[in-house]
Amino acid sequence: xxxEPRIKGFLCTTAHPTGCAQDVREQIAHVKxxxxxxxxxxxxxxxxxxxxxGLASRISAAFGCGASTIGVFFERPAVKKRTASPGWYxxxxxxxxxxxxxLYARNINGDAYSESLKQRAIELINKELGxxxxxxxxxxxxxxxxxxxxxxxxxxxPIDEPxxxxxxxxxxxxxxxxxxxxxxxxxxxxxxxxxxxxxxELWIKALMEAGVLAEGCITTNYTYLGxxxxxxxxxxxxxxxxxxxxxxxxxxxxxxxxxVEGTARVAVMKGLLTGASSAIPGMSLYLxxxxxxMKAAGNHEGCIEQTTSLxxxxxxxxxxxxxxxxxxxxxxxxxxxxxxQSYVRENWAKVSQSNLNELxxxxxxxxxFLQLHGFGFSQVDYAAEVEQAVEMPLVD
Numbered sequence: 001x002x003x004e005p006r007i008k009g010f011l012c013t014t015a016h017p018t019g020c021a022q023d024v025r026e027q028i029a030h031v032k033x034x035x036x037x038x039x040x041x042x043x044x045x046x047x048x049x050x051x052x053x054g055l056a057s058r059i060s061a062a063f064g065c066g067a068s069t070i071g072v073f074f075e076r077p078a079v080k081k082r083t084a085s086p087g088w089y090x091x092x093x094x095x096x097x098x099x100x101x102x103l104y105a106r107n108i109n110g111d112a113y114s115e116s117l118k119q120r121a122i123e124l125i126n127k128e129l130g131x132x133x134x135x136x137x138x139x140x141x142x143x144x145x146x147x148x149x150x151x152x153x154x155x156x157x158p159i160d161e162p163x164x165x166x167x168x169x170x171x172x173x174x175x176x177x178x179x180x181x182x183x184x185x186x187x188x189x190x191x192x193x194x195x196x197x198x199x200x201e202l203w204i205k206a207l208m209e210a211g212v213l214a215e216g217c218i219t220t221n222y223t224y225l226g227x228x229x230x231x232x233x234x235x236x237x238x239x240x241x242x243x244x245x246x247x248x249x250x251x252x253x254x255x256x257x258x259x260v261e262g263t264a265r266v267a268v269m270k271g272l273l274t275g276a277s278s279a280i281p282g283m284s285l286y287l288x289x290x291x292x293x294m295k296a297a298g299n300h301e302g303c304i305e306q307t308t309s310l311x312x313x314x315x316x317x318x319x320x321x322x323x324x325x326x327x328x329x330x331x332x333x334x335x336x337x338x339x340x341q342s343y344v345r346e347n348w349a350k351v352s353q354s355n356l357n358e359l360x361x362x363x364x365x366x367x368x369f370l371q372l373h374g375f376g377f378s379q380v381d382y383a384a385e386v387e388q389a390v391e392m393p394l395v396d
Contacts, residue, residue, distance in 0.1 A: 001388055003083055005375045007171050010278045012373040016382065017390050019374025020089035021096075027056060027304040028097055031063040034308055040065025040316045041134035041218070045121065047072045047112050047203060050087030051372070052274035053222045054138030056303035058094065060311045061134065068104035068129060072112050072121060074141070078389040086275075086373045092392035104128075108395045113144045113199055115206075122210045124395055131212045135219040137200045140276040144194045152190035156280050157183035158237045165233065165282040166351075170369055173362060175353055178281045183238045195242035197221065197249020204253055208260070217262040218315055219253065221246050222269050224277075225332065226286075227341055229348050233282050247326055265315065267329040269306050273368040285351060286344065288360035290335065291368075293343040295361060299334040306331055 006013045037060070044061040048054040049071030061067040075088040091107055098105035106124060110117045125132055143153045157163075163180045183191070192198075200221055207213050223243045226234050234240055246266050253264035271290055277283050294300035301309075313320055314329050322330050334340065347359045356362055370376035 001081065002383065002385055003388065004382070005370060005373060010170060012369070012375075014083045014373065015086040015089055016374030016380070016386070017084070017089045017092075017388065018386055019371070019377045019380045019382075020086050021093035021374075022377045022380055023371060023374065024055075024059070024090050024093040024097060027059045028063050030304050031060055031308055034064065034312065036066075037064040037308075037312045038317045040311060041067050043067060043129045043132040043214070044069045044134040044136065045072070045125070045132050045207075046070070046136040046138065048137065048139035049073050049107075050075050050091045052138065052140070052272075052276065053269060053303050053307060054136065055087075055090055055094065056307040057136045057138060057220075059304060060307045061136075062094075062098055062103050062105065063101065064308055064311060065316070066103065067134075069098070070106045070108065070121060070124060070129075070132075072108045072110075072117065074111060075109055077392075081388070083388045084390060088392065089374060089390055092390045095392060106395050107392060111145070112139055113141070115147065118203060118206045120395065122206060122212055125207075125212045126210070131214040132207070133214040133217050135204065135207065135213075135217065137203065137219065137221045139199070140274070141194060144199070146193070152193040154191040154194040154242070155183055155187045155238055156233070157181070157187060158232055159183055159188065159241070161232075163233050163237070163281070166285055167281050168284040168288065168356070168362060168365075170278075170284070170366060173356060173366075175285075175351070175356065180233070180281060188238050188241055191238040192242045192245050195239060196245030197247075197252075198245070200246070201249050201253060204256065204264075208256065213257070213260050213262060215260050217257065217260055218265065219257070219262065220265045220267055220315065221250070223266050223328065224271065225268055226271055227336065227344060229344060230282060230286050234280065239280070247328065250327065265329055266327075267310055267314070268324070268332050270301060270332045270335040272303060272306075273365060273372065274303070275372060278369060278372070284362075284365060285348075285360070288362040288365045289344045289347055289351070290340065291361035291364045292359065293340045294334065295364065297334075297339060301334075
């Protein structure tokens with residue numbers, strides 16, 4: 001079938017297998033161009049491995065360190081004429097490329113919050129790897145079912161005060177007003193349950209109790225602080241409360257992992273368009289301005305550039321840790337530089353329909369959105385027929 005992007009709001013309901021594979025190959029090429037990462041991990045578990053920083057971490061570990069990887073994700077295969085999710089296609093492409101390179105790669109598809117999936121991962125590690133020396137937690141999900149069957153759902157809302165701003169329609173480039181009422185206490189609590197550090201702790205607890213964490217194991221989780229212009233809806237909103245909980249979890253994990261001389265790190269990454277960030281009100285404007293400024297400055301990076309640099313200079317290799325007062329690794333220094341943020345602040349309230357393409361890189365934002373789903377790659381013939389059903393080996 002010929003597959004075209006079908007966009008509804010901030011969602012694209014189709015994905016292109018060839019384009020998704022191209023995305024993976026380009027990320028692998030970047031890692032290879034940067035050379036081998038010294039003293040990197042050899043056995044890595046990535047929870048949330050099918051897109052964004054999770055997939056990039058898996059690629060950095062495998063092709064930069066030669067690591068064996070286990071990827072955990074919850075993705076949808078193709079059904080009849082419905083395409084698979086982009087994460088399915090990208091994970092399948094990664095697995096194929098890893099096999100061609102002689103690298104161990106196993107995939108577990110299911111609910112990472114569940115105890116049963118944690119045990120499946122532990123059984124696989126015991127059987128095939130023995131232990132692991134790195135755990136990357138990069139899970140972004142809209143809801144979580146707790147052990148008692150309660151379902152918690154995350155929301156993107158401000159706290160205490162209403163939010164008023166604008167969003168940009170990904171299809172029409174139309175600037176539209178958006179307003180949100182403050183979250184309730186229950187919504188804040190549930191968002192922290194879904195996106196906070198509790199499940200990260202549960203994963204490490206299960207792995208430690210099973211005896212599959214190697215001595216000196218490192219675990220990482222990703223966060224984003226962003227600019228003051230985004231704080232009302234992001235860091236001072238419900239998602240910010242969840243991110244604060246990651247800091248709490250990291251401190252708790254460092255105490256728990258001391259018995260295996262392990263370390264837990266939260267890494268603050270730069271603002272990028274991911275499946276999660278595309279849903280946040282106001283981020284389309286901020287990221288369009290940010291892309292404009294950072295590309296002009298020559299320091300714009302994607303997920304793979306960030307994770308490869310994190311591995312090579314912060315976690316392994318040179319190990320020149322750049323931490324803030326909260327102990328978080330900072331990878332967002334270029335984004336938050338005076339030069340970049342001055343441009344964002346000066347133009348934040350100036351952007352209009354008539355100057356959108358002049359003041360922002362919304363075209364770059366649109367392209368990044370399409371490429372999340374396998375579209376917008378010049379090397380791919382989108383007029384050609386492709387098979388939407390792509391097989392991927394999964395651990396039962």
